[in-house]
Every structure is written in structure tokens, then in C-alpha cells.
Amino acid sequence: MDRIVLGYDGSDFSVQALDWALDEAELRNLPLTVVHAWQWPYGDADEEAKAHLRKAAEHVLWHGAECARSTSSGVRVETDLYEGPAAQRLVELSADATLVVVGSRGLSALPRVVVGSVAGYAAAHADCPVIVVRGPGPLPKATRPGPVVLAEREPDAAAVEFAFAEAAMRGLPLAASADLGEWAARRPEVQVEQGEPHERATLVVVGRTRAAHLGTASSLPQHAPCPVAVVPATAPESS
Structure with missing residues (x-):
């Protein structure tokens, strides 16, 4: 079942994640499943x-779903x-x-400090890409959104494909230090x-090398200024 899954706990942090998840659902023409655990x-x-x-808990979930439907x-x-x-x-x-x-509650140095939290555990173990949205409140609407940034010097195919797909859907450039010549020719x-350029990125994309371990994210800034996507090597290709 193709869908976007959103973890929602009623906090200001999950409101920002809801904003991003709705954006993904609209861009991909997929349903959104709002999840609340108690x-x-x-x-x-x-x-x-x-x-x-x-x-x-039912009230929290109802509120999240109503916010999603109304916006x-x-x-x-x-x-x-x-x-x-x-x-x-x-x-x-x-x-x-x-x-x-x-x-995420804005903890520094994702993924090092965030591991152990709900966001970190999901990013380390999920079977599909996970986007960790940092900070409270609704996402600010940038008048001039920055690029999607592939923060990998030697990225695997899944991370590259995901980064290209996000850039294409959002009509944004893709910034990377890796040589993406063959990929660029196909896209x-x-x-x-x-x-x-992390300081003006719309989304930072990193790969995950194996289950329970996040990939080479040492190039991420100490405080990620935007959402961060963690892509497992086994993730299915995005369209």
C-alpha cells in the first residue's frame, strides 16, 4: 500500500511534521496515514x-487528522x-x-544525538525513507526555496534517486559534491x-548504510537548518 505515514503526538513539533507530510502526499498523489501511539x-x-x-489519545489523533483534512x-x-x-x-x-x-525536538547533530528518540529509531530501522522535520510550529513558506542537498560524497543509488525525485517534484535544483553526471543525464x-549549501537547503538527503546504523552524515551541520531525509539502501525507487 503506497502511502505517506506521519507520526503525530499533538506537539508543536508534530504540527511541523504534518505540514511536510501533507506536502509530500499532495506532490505524490498518495493518501496520508496519521499515526498516534499511546x-x-x-x-x-x-x-x-x-x-x-x-x-x-483518540482526541489527539482526531485533532491531527482534522488539521490534515482542513488544510x-x-x-x-x-x-x-x-x-x-x-x-x-x-x-x-x-x-x-x-x-x-x-x-524532532530540534536536537543537534542529527543523526548522532537524535538516535534513541522516536525520530532516530524510525530513521535507523524503517524500511522506507524517513524525513525528520525539526523545530516547532508550521513550516515557514520560503519566498525563494533553496535546493535539495545530497550530503553524501559517495552516495548509494537509493539516496541519489530519492534526492532527484524530491528535487523534481518540488521544482528545485539538486546540490551535491558527488559526481552525478550519469544521473543528471537521465533526469x-x-x-x-x-x-x-546546507544553510539555504530545503531538504538534506543522507543514506543509511545498514539496519540500525545511519549513513555518512558527518557533513551535516551541527544544527540542521531544514528537514533531513534518511534513505535506506534497500528503499524502493521513487517515481
């Missing part, structure tokens, strides 16, 4: 107490309420998703620039 954190409890917590232009919005760890559910749903989008609609 679990009782205090050990044994009676069913009435758990029912109250579940009701609150989208025809995107089909579905919901998924899960009892258990959020990171685990996002990885499960990634098996038949095109993309997972999740917010003439994308303007390729040399260099990695």
Missing part, C-alpha cells in the same frame, strides 16, 4: 484508568491509533509505506549544482 506508563492499572488515557487539497487522510511504543509502530508501518515523516528536468 501506552500506560505506570505499571498495573484498572481498565477504567486506561480507558481515560485511550480516550485522550489539504484533496488528500485522503486515514488514522492509526496504536497501543505501544510509537517508534515501533512507525517502523511496522514503514514496510508498506512510501515515506515516513516524523517531527534533465533537474538542475544539478556543485557544493552542499
